[in-house]
Amino acid sequence: MKKIRVAFFAEILIEDFDGAVRTMYQLIKRIDRNIFEFLFVYGAGPDSIAGFESLKVPALTLPINTGYTMAIPGLVMSELKEEIDSFVPDIIHIATPSLLGNFALKYATQRGLPVISIYHTHFISYIDYYLKHTPFLINKVKQIMAESHKVFYNQCDQVYVPSVSMKEELIDIGVDTYRMKLWQRGMDSGLFSPRHKNSKTVQALTGNDNPTILFASRLVWEKNLETLFEVYTIMQEYHPEVNFIIAGDGVARKACEVKMKNAVFTGKVDHKTLSVLYASSSLFLFPSVSEAYGNVVLEAMASGLPCVIADGGGSKDFIEQGINGFKCDPYNAACYVERIELLLKSNSLREQFIEEGLQYSSRLSWEHLASVYFDDLAEMAGADVLVKI
Numbered sequence: 001m002k003k004i005r006v007a008f009f010a011e012i013l014i015e016d017f018d019g020a021v022r023t024m025y026q027l028i029k030r031i032d033r034n035i036f037e038f039l040f041v042y043g044a045g046p047d048s049i050a051g052f053e054s055l056k057v058p059a060l061t062l063p064i065n066t067g068y069t070m071a072i073p074g075l076v077m078s079e080l081k082e083e084i085d086s087f088v089p090d091i092i093h094i095a096t097p098s099l100l101g102n103f104a105l106k107y108a109t110q111r112g113l114p115v116i117s118i119y120h121t122h123f124i125s126y127i128d129y130y131l132k133h134t135p136f137l138i139n140k141v142k143q144i145m146a147e148s149h150k151v152f153y154n155q156c157d158q159v160y161v162p163s164v165s166m167k168e169e170l171i172d173i174g175v176d177t178y179r180m181k182l183w184q185r186g187m188d189s190g191l192f193s194p195r196h197k198n199s200k201t202v203q204a205l206t207g208n209d210n211p212t213i214l215f216a217s218r219l220v221w222e223k224n225l226e227t228l229f230e231v232y233t234i235m236q237e238y239h240p241e242v243n244f245i246i247a248g249d250g251v252a253r254k255a256c257e258v259k260m261k262n263a264v265f266t267g268k269v270d271h272k273t274l275s276v277l278y279a280s281s282s283l284f285l286f287p288s289v290s291e292a293y294g295n296v297v298l299e300a301m302a303s304g305l306p307c308v309i310a311d312g313g314g315s316k317d318f319i320e321q322g323i324n325g326f327k328c329d330p331y332n333a334a335c336y337v338e339r340i341e342l343l344l345k346s347n348s349l350r351e352q353f354i355e356e357g358l359q360y361s362s363r364l365s366w367e368h369l370a371s372v373y374f375d376d377l378a379e380m381a382g383a384d385v386l387v388k389i
Contacts, residue, residue, distance in 0.1 A: 007084055010042045041104070115158075197276075245263070
């Protein structure tokens with residue numbers, strides 16, 4: 001049987017870099033080599049991806065976020081086209097509507113190839129943070145980005161969206177409804193589980209056995225860090241005994257350390273360590289409204305950790321208010337504090353949130369989602385194959 005050949009374009013393929021890349025690796029690790037052949041084209045990552053043919057494109061570090069790079073295909077345009085032509089792809093997969101993504105889209109259009117994309121990152125929501133010192137530009141830049149997203153995604157044959165909220169936002173900017181398919185994210189219940197609870201780990205970090213609030217994320221401004229600071233300040237005033245653990249790193253870490261002097265900063269931690277922090281903390285605080293999905297919220301729920309999060313972005317779809325967690329007015333620190341206090345005082349409410357959160361997260365399986373993806377690839381390629389994962 002002729003293999004289905006997929007050219008896969010992404011800015012960054014450094015495993016565990018962020019939620020988007022982790023999602024991509026969940027698919028990469030499940031590729032059936034008897035059915036598929038992949039070519040990976042990317043800016044940052046290892047020299048080879050999963051033993052498949054891989055092309056690294058020159059990349060530049062983004063000045064607004066030094067943890068990220070952007071591939072510049074224009075520097076190697078002719079060589080890149082030649083390499084992809086020699087691969088003879090059946091399908092183009094594009095991770096991001098970037099310069100590399102638009103190169104891939106144009107390539108696919110010129111050669112009449114079907115395109116699949118996954119809406120990983122809600123870039124439009126970043127504008128409020130990166131242009132906060134020039135507010136007169138915010139709406140105009142959002143309009144420009146929304147138009148570019150509409151044009152980009154309306155040229156894709158299939159667009160996976162991680163949540164109903166994100167689908168509605170894309171519909172609002174003009175992306176065709178029929179192109180979009182709800183495709184959430186899976187959960188590794190073996191990795192994230194209440195079984196990993198180890199109170200001694202948290203006690204070693206905090207020096208006490210008081211209640212502990214966990215925030216886990218990249219420390220970048222689009223995570224609504226200003227509201228996190230306000231919540232911390234109020235809690236320090238009225239409940240100084242409550243610990244804050246900040247798991248993650250990023251360009252805003254120094255500012256976080258200045259604003260939250262008594263918090264414990266772990267830096268970036270591996271998933272094994274993070275799973276213990278989730279399972280051993282008292283509650284999870286997450287004020288970000290920039291998530292397309294919000295993997296960390298689902299990981300916390302799967303770990304038996306009650307969540308207090310922003311009523312915004314894709315992660316709000318996980319929470320049924322007052323049933324399996326709390327959602328708050330995104331920028332109202334007092335709202336978060338009120339609900340944190342309620343959870344810390346009520347063991348019965350905590351137990352309810354834990355049980356309901358575990359039930360919700362258990363319904364999401366990477367095996368099922370990967371099967372959907374590979375079956376869709378086969379259908380788009382015109383192959384009569386049912387992919388088993």
